[in-house]
Amino acid sequence: MKKLYGIGTGPGDKELLTLKAVKVIKEASVIFAPNNKGKNIALDTVEEYLGDKKVVLIDFPMGKVERIDYIKAAEIIYKEIPQGEYGAFLTIGDPMIYSTFIYVMEELEKTNMEVEIISGIPSFVAAAARAKQPLTVKGDSFLLCDDFKEELLDSVDSICILKTFKNKEEVLNALKNKNFDYKYIKRCTWNDEKILTDKEEIIKDSDYISLILGKKK
Ligand SMILES: C[S@@+](CC[C@H](N)C(=O)[O-])C[C@H]1O[C@@H](n2cnc3c(N)ncnc32)[C@H](O)[C@@H]1O
The missing domain is CATH 3.30.950.10 (Tetrapyrrole methylase, C-terminal domain)
Structure with a gap:
């Protein structure tokens, strides 16, 4: 079994991260976030908890993202998480509000990947x-x-x-x-x-x- 946590990193202030988000990030085998020219705001917010963890930035075309892009993202995530371990997909604010994660989650739910969401401050x-x-x-x-x-x-x-x-x-x-x-x-x-x-x-x-x-x- 593999598991993905969708984690909300809040608005940007590191002190507004939840304790649960920090715990899961520290224990995750691999961290995912959308690629914004090699950077990601949510990733910056949790920087001090990443250590030498594997970070995978996933490309989504600017502007017009299609379903195939979410399917490809879900495939990458599935492949990168080792059997029996879990990964964390980071989003700014809360994962359930206007986030890329929502569409990736919909694709992952068609596999046997378990998905759990950790709210962030929107x-x-x-x-x-x-x-x-x-x-x-x-x-x-x-x-x-x-x-x-x-x-x-x-x-x-x-x-x-x-x-x-x-x-x-x-x-x-x-x-x-x-x-x-x-x-x-x-x-x-x-x-x-x-x-x-x-x-x-x-x-x-x-x-x-x-x-x-x-x-x-
Ligand atoms: C793709 S939506 C993500 C919303 C996010 N999931 C949330 O819960 O707030 C991106 C938009 O969120 C808003 N946003 C996110 N973080 C913000 C911040 N720190 N200050 C102001 N607006 C922010 C902006 O309107 C931005 O265009």
């Missing part, structure tokens, strides 16, 4: 804390999205938009039209974290590691 939860902006109070509804449309604001009191690089100006205009306050949080919990509220400054920024929190006034 980016938007950490951002709410850093910005001191509650996500919800009694009676509120909250929406998380990575594909924003103005109509989404009609039925919620609070929203978080991930992958903000796509259409920031449209998002900010819509939030203003629908009477929402907003905060842009970039590199949340990192040393160079920034929290912006000025529209022009937000639009100028183009960091992938950023999100927008909106709250109805």
Whole structure:
């Protein structure tokens, strides 16, 4: 039997890793993470626990990833984990939120690989804390999205938009039209974290590691 843990490494601050994530990473035979030009943010977060462990960075084409790419990733993972041992696949934030891991897991579940998930602190939860902006109070509804449309604001009191690089100006205009306050949080919990509220400054920024929190006034 082989086993893969999907591990959430949280927003980036090493102290926000869970004890369980650290334990499993230390004991895993091999560590997997998506390859981003030879690097990976989740891997950087757990660097001090890797020792001389085998690390396999898996290629996923930028932009248009197809099912065949997840099948190939699952094959690599299956091959690399020795019989009777386990591996750990790292994702930023939580593995169950907009992650590559979800699609790889779906392919691995068709094999006899056992899969277990270890939650991490999601980016938007950490951002709410850093910005001191509650996500919800009694009676509120909250929406998380990575594909924003103005109509989404009609039925919620609070929203978080991930992958903000796509259409920031449209998002900010819509939030203003629908009477929402907003905060842009970039590199949340990192040393160079920034929290912006000025529209022009937000639009100028183009960091992938950023999100927008909106709250109805
Ligand atoms: C592919 S999604 C991964 C989401 C992740 N699984 C989670 O639980 O937060 C990538 C997006 O997450 C957001 N993100 C992840 N880490 C972040 C951080 N430290 N600060 C701000 N946004 C972050 C950004 O919106 C980024 O474009």
